[in-house]
Amino acid sequence: MSSKQVICGFITLVLILSHSFMLEAQLQVGFYAGSCNLAEFIVKQEVRNALIRDKGVAAGLVRMHFHDCFVRGCDGSVLIDSTPSNTAEKDSPANNPSLRGFEVIDSAKARLEAICQGVVSCADILAFAARDSVEITGGFGYDVPAGRRDGRISLASEIPANLPPPTFNVDQLTRNFANKGFTQDEMVTLSGGHTIGRSHCASFSNRLYSFNSTTGQDPSLDPIYAAQLKQQCPQGSSNTNLVVPMNPSSPTITDVGYYRDIIANRGLFSSDQTLLTNTATATQVTQNAQNPFIWRSKFAAAMVKMGRIEVLTGNAGEIRAKCRVING
Template sequence: MDLRRVIIFLAFAVIILPSCAPSKAHLQVGFYKHTCPSAESIVKKEVMKALKHNPGMAAGLVRLHFHDAFVRGADASVLIDSTSNNKAEKDAPPNYQSLRGFEIIDAAKARLEAKCKGKVSCADVLAFAARDSVRFSMKINYAVPSGRRDGRVSLASEAASNLPSPSYNLTQLTQSFKCKGFSQEEMIILSGAHTIGLSHCSSFIERLYNFNSTINQDPSLDPTYAKRLKKQCPCGSTNSNNLVPMDPYSPTKSDSNYYKLILSNRGLFTSDQTLISTPESKTQVLLNAYVPMYFKLKFIDAFVKMGKIGVLTGNEGEIRVNCRVIN
């Protein structure tokens, strides 16, 4: 039996196993069914309106939820604006150039306040919007538990220290996700979010021109792909923040092509290409690449779990009236 058949066999063996992801007390599917029954549909309408105009915003909302959850947990702290006395998460170096979609959250929240004043948290709005974006790009439905409360603290310094860098190697990535309660397998699954969206040249340009003290170009990067990237990101150009598709073939579709690109040495970031640096991690990449439904189902499990990181519930935190400002 060849390797691809072994991978497919193992995938179906895993898919039928029940999920054992830990749950967080007080989060539940349909949390607003009595206090604001139309909450999820209101968010969905705003998200779909935005995605109809710009499908690429799906990646922005997914990224926004990820960057929120990895700093202080999924408490909408990434939505808070900076003040004269405090530099907030959204203005930290990992965020201020790459995050977008704030206006979509604002629009959904404004409609919710008009319909159900003070009932729906910004953290849940963000979780719903990210789910709707995944559903739009991946073409698969799933439920998201809610009941989150909003945090009152947002510090740029915490974003810089908690978010994984695109230059991380496999060991660094694995440790970063382990600190948030994820296995290496779940880290590789969540990395599949890079199947959609765009990146600034500045996030990977060192792989093209200044890899290390002895080599200019990253030897793990496919030469033909590197040549294409150099045309989009010229050396010494003032346009180092030009945007490049994460997946040049299907940038608005969540699919397993991301993993196939890595297998052909066309992962955009160091943190993408490093996923095949050990036999164990490469097996996971192969599994995701050649069994698309495995990737979709496992991604949903890991994404829902991510939305439960460090959540505030019950009487913790608050329900912000304006997602950008603490009450």
């Protein structure tokens, strides 16, 4: 490679990084202070009201924010409904029926449109709602830099290349998160989001009945826990709506129970239990389990970082009038 090619490549890299920094720099805490100062308050009200009815919605909103940001960046594309000509992200098998809480975003958006028409993006509402869900369930609150714009494209076909499935091993998880700009430690930290919520049996039943060609039950799964799961998820059940808590001891509290479960070989997904198969990630699991305050701090910081992935700002995208449909 010639020196001219090296210089051109370096300049291109600088321009890309500068553009990325400019996008992030346009996100700011208190973005709506002058244009819609009740925005964050209203979103938190809607989240609180929803959790009074169903505490499990908190996990749904955190998961929804993650699934939004890892596909096309944090642009609210996961909120868009499918049309006769397009299957949107929310109807991918990875999202339907596991994602929930869309009605919370809809309610917050309707209230905000009534007082601040065309001002607050759906992407920001989702970021606020995820933060509120973490805080209300016992995690640390954090400031959410806002100013995201809404995307106009949502494709279910883009899910497999971006969202990590529950069968990933530690190396695959590390690469997946690295592609989004996260370190391995941040991957382990964000995996702790599984401390709240539930899973459909289909997402892990292979660990109970058809793990590989030589054994039905995953040998890394605690036998007593496996027996409990088999009672909750009978083999060959036709009920696709069967669900179990991700962290049975405290399924509605954002705590370090997830990491303690993994140490006890009670991680629900293969992608959870695999964190013990690598020396570095196993050490992080142990440290998180022993230091709830530190993990909560790290989780809050990682959520802020996640909320900056490939955001649309300035004149990019749009501010949707309704989160489920792009503007006409």
